[in-house]
Amino acid sequence: MSWHIPTLLAMGAPAPGAPSAWVQLVPFVLVLAIFYFIILMPMRRRQQKVRDFLGALKVGDQVVTSGGLYGTITRLGDQSVQIQVADKVRLEIARTAIVGYQGQEPVATEKQS
Numbered sequence: 361m362s363w364h365i366p367t368l369l370a371m372g373a374p375a376p377g378a379p380s381a382w383v384q385l386v387p388f389v390l391v392l393a394i395f396y397f398i399i400l401m402p403m404r405r406r407q408q409k410v411r412d413f414l415g416a417l418k419v420g421d422q423v424v425t426s427g428g429l430y431g432t433i434t435r436l437g438d439q440s441v442q443i444q445v446a447d448k449v450r451l452e453i454a455r456t457a458i459v460g461y462q463g464q465e466p467v468a469t470e471k472q473s
Contacts, residue, residue, distance in 0.1 A: 413467045422462040
């Protein structure tokens with residue numbers, strides 16, 4: 361089968377009365393906007409809340425770790441925190457392992473879906 365150039369050009373041309381390329385992009389832009397407002401924006405808020413919480417930790421705070429350990433902060437480092445879990449028992453843990461204060465809801469809970 362042989363194709364002629366005028367035939368090929370006619371196949372790629374938009375049909376008369378067809379919507380412009382900009383109108384065809386509107387659904388794509390709407391999907392991106394919905395994705396941003398439903399997924400990305402709440403995720404950024406949650407991350408900021410966790411950063412604020414970890415930055416506000418101080419010695420003497422009673423905290424809970426992601427592993428379920430309860431303790432009192434005895435020393436703060438840049439990346440780690442020392443907590444006392446019992447008399448003469450102190451543990452060095454990652455600062456990001458702290459998920460909340462004792463007796464309160466965790467700062468950022470993972471949503472199960």
